[in-house]
Amino acid sequence: MTPGTPHTVHRSKLDQMAERLDATPHLLRLGRLFNETVLIEIDQDEFYLTFEKGRVAEIKEGPSKKLPWRFALRAKGEALDKFWHPIPEPGFHDIFGLVKYGHGRIDGDILTLVKNLRYFKEFMALGRREESQ
């Protein structure tokens, strides 16, 4: 991968979020029973995040038709960049906002997402801290 492409920028963002998760005790506690693979698709790039006991154990990159996942969040890179803004504009401030206003989609076992909703939403929001510092 070429450094600085949208793919590498987003991969590096997810890696950074995984590191921050390791350093966020309350999320590790909330996610202690969360052992699932989540597909995060940004533009056409697939990232399979395998969570184990609330930590991101592995990130595999697609495309793949074989890797199983529990639920998927698919969004445009531009929309996620707005989502990760320190003060996102209306509609970009929540993953369900992305879905409601047509900037993204959630597929798969949505009930598993909802049962772990606070944990997953706060994990996704870990991408915001860098810009606010």
Place this chain on the structure above:
Amino acid sequence: MTSSIEPITGRYIRLTVDGTPLRVYFEEAGRGRPVVCLHTAGADTRQWRFILNDEVFTSSHRFLAFDMPWHGKSLPPQGFETAEYLLTTGTYIETVLSFCNALGLEKPLLAGCSMGGRIALQLAALHPDRFAGFIAVEASDFQPAWYDIDWFHRPDAHGGEMGAALVSANIAPHAPPVERWNTQWMFMQSGPGVFRGDLSFYTKDDSLVGRLGMIDTRQTPVHIMCGEYDMTCTPEDARRTAEAIDGATLAIMKDLGHFPMSENPAAFRPYFQEALELMRHSHAELTHA
């Protein structure tokens, strides 16, 4: 650290609604024009804590906020253990009217948020003679659910925690963290099936749509308020509703979401002040002066 006792007082009142005896908790503060405040789905009277603690507002208004049966400190009715809680427009209206009757409130203002705003508009259409004006916060004619309401009442998960995580989508990023979490705490505390039962009313009963034309704002003013970050009742929903009510006024509120009086009191205050001013100059008051 200093200590202080807030001016809010809490008491219980016995009501009978649709033949069912109820023990209802309410809070009160201030002297002057009565304002009955209604909370959102899945929450309770604490959402109005900053308004009831506001020295300026309470110098000229008597605020009364009650927990709907099943919510907060109001008990569910006898036999709840085998009942499925599903709020209806009829029961909601009767509860609000019974509360006003029991306290002898003559033509109070009615301020409701979300489902409270929805029922305020229903009352504006069906019982305008009982009120002096309506402040409908995060209120609109109807929105179907963009989620499955059954998620919030299951034996294998905590409905309150899921509900709080869902409604966090409706809190603006500008909310001070302490009040964001205080707002979510009420949802976390909600009794099993209560949020679902409220949402059944809010997301399935579209009877208000055909009644908006009945609202006569010359008799009772209607002011609709909507936070720009509200994605349950969006600014577009609020605008559509206001446009369908001849004479209704509308405020789209910056930096606020679906729980404006609770999530960010400082940002909400000027908008609520404007709402009270609009009610003060209402046609209803002038004709009774």
